[in-house]
Amino acid sequence: MIRVVLPHHLRNLARVGDEVEIEVTGAVTQRSVLDAVEAAYPVLRGTIRDHVSRQRRPFLRFFACEQDLSHEPPDDPLPEAVAAGKEPFLIVGAMAGG
Amino acid sequence: MSGVRVLVGTRKGAFILTSDGKREQWNVSGPHFAGWEIYHVNGSPVNPDRLYASQSSGWFGQMIQRSDDGGKTWEAVGNKFAYEGVPGTHQWYDGTQHPWAFARVWHLEPSPTDVDTVYAGVEDAALFRSADGGQTWQELPGLREHGSGPHWQPGAGGMCLHTIILDPSDPQRIFIAISAAGAFRTDDGGKTWRPINRGLKSQGIPDPNAEVGHCVHHITMHPSRPGTLFMQKHWDIMRSDDAGDSWREVSGNLPSDFGFPIAVHSHEPETIYVVPIKSDSEHYPPEGKLRVYRSRGGGNEWEALTNGLPQKDCYVNVLRDAMAVDSLDSCGVYFGTTGGQVYASADSGDTWAPIVRDLPAVLSVEVQTLP
Numbered sequence: 469m470i471r472v473v474l475p476h477h478l479r480n481l482a483r484v485g486d487e488v489e490i491e492v493t494g495a496v497t498q499r500s501v502l503d504a505v506e507a508a509y510p511v512l513r514g515t516i517r518d519h520v521s522r523q524r525r526p527f528l529r530f531f532a533c534e535q536d537l538s539h540e541p542p543d544d545p546l547p548e549a550v551a552a553g554k555e556p557f558l559i560v561g562a563m564a565g566g
Numbered sequence: 567m568s569g570v571r572v573l574v575g576t577r578k579g580a581f582i583l584t585s586d587g588k589r590e591q592w593n594v595s596g597p598h599f600a601g602w603e604i605y606h607v608n609g610s611p612v613n614p615d616r617l618y619a620s621q622s623s624g625w626f627g628q629m630i631q632r633s634d635d636g637g638k639t640w641e642a643v644g645n646k647f648a649y650e651g652v653p654g655t656h657q658w659y660d661g662t663q664h665p666w667a668f669a670r671v672w673h674l675e676p677s678p679t680d681v682d683t684v685y686a687g688v689e690d691a692a693l694f695r696s697a698d699g700g701q702t703w704q705e706l707p708g709l710r711e712h713g714s715g716p717h718w719q720p721g722a723g724g725m726c727l728h729t730i731i732l733d734p735s736d737p738q739r740i741f742i743a744i745s746a747a748g749a750f751r752t753d754d755g756g757k758t759w760r761p762i763n764r765g766l767k768s769q770g771i772p773d774p775n776a777e778v779g780h781c782v783h784h785i786t787m788h789p790s791r792p793g794t795l796f797m798q799k800h801w802d803i804m805r806s807d808d809a810g811d812s813w814r815e816v817s818g819n820l821p822s823d824f825g826f827p828i829a830v831h832s833h834e835p836e837t838i839y840v841v842p843i844k845s846d847s848e849h850y851p852p853e854g855k856l857r858v859y860r861s862r863g864g865g866n867e868w869e870a871l872t873n874g875l876p877q878k879d880c881y882v883n884v885l886r887d888a889m890a891v892d893s894l895d896s897c898g899v900y901f902g903t904t905g906g907q908v909y910a911s912a913d914s915g916d917t918w919a920p921i922v923r924d925l926p927a928v929l930s931v932e933v934q935t936l937p
Contacts, residue, residue: 515645
């Protein structure tokens, strides 16, 4: 199972707690993890990635294993610790605004 | 006893204010969708318990929420707003062409005849419709594809389609307004559109009499007179008696004709309300006095309504969708401010009192009159 930590507002939308666990078949990448998150929680479609462009929303960041993976290609493998379920994949709202 | 439900969108959530027909004691519910910008909440004329809310965020994009119990519970519905075909470009602030890109829903207008049909006015300017209660949205591309589209450019708040008026006497006729393109009308259910800006004069654009490019702030109509429209333009209060084919100015003796909202009395089609703002450079009331102005003759002659409103040191704004009326026998008038107050008058504007004083900045106010 892949562990994913959602930001506050997306937890509320999906009606889940701090962390969700999802099943990913095949390679564990940003794209496959996000596809699985959206399949498990359809209400999150469009909130992490733009519906049309499928690009990460500008004020969201993807972290894991103390690395910023936001600008990594979406089909690159995520760290082994994420794939093994030892470390979570973090979806983080950038600190901005009032 | 009949009552009212005031639907308030704010910078940090939605609030629902309810009262009986006396409109003296209020119950405040919220914040709903706490922390999100709620540009608009509106109810179905067919079933007042069906509400639609536009929930948006710079972080997480657009959500549409639907309620079937008057706002007690909500369900997220469709949030995919995809332009039809290749969306093309419009003018950008620097004069270059900029790709059309969806940002948010500014206004939701439920159908007067079908509870599941609702229109959405969006930024970048386009009109969408849902026929399944908001689950899916389809653009009416004829508007965006009007030949003038590449000449449209955003106002300071973005290139938003903020006003949608469904003609109650003709289901094929819709009026919309865009900042800063102007007003448009369709007479064939949204297939084709024509600009209806003749008579508008805007000194801030190269040709003051241009066919498009006017910064229309809001338009309103009384349902018994669908050919008569009242407009608050960037500057100027305007009136049309031929469904927008021509406009004339009715600013008259207002202390300033800059402002955002405009509303019409529910029982008196010639009684209209505006909230003058000092200027486009200073978005607050003239002299620090919050005054609603009422004209009982369809414009030109205006009276200040001040009883119960702050008359010193008031520097709030009232945004374009933040004024509404109920349809009780004694018409109620409501508006919200960027300072978080929602004021109500149960006597057509003669006297006012705040329902709430300390909400987040108010973006929109709608009122439902309940049986």
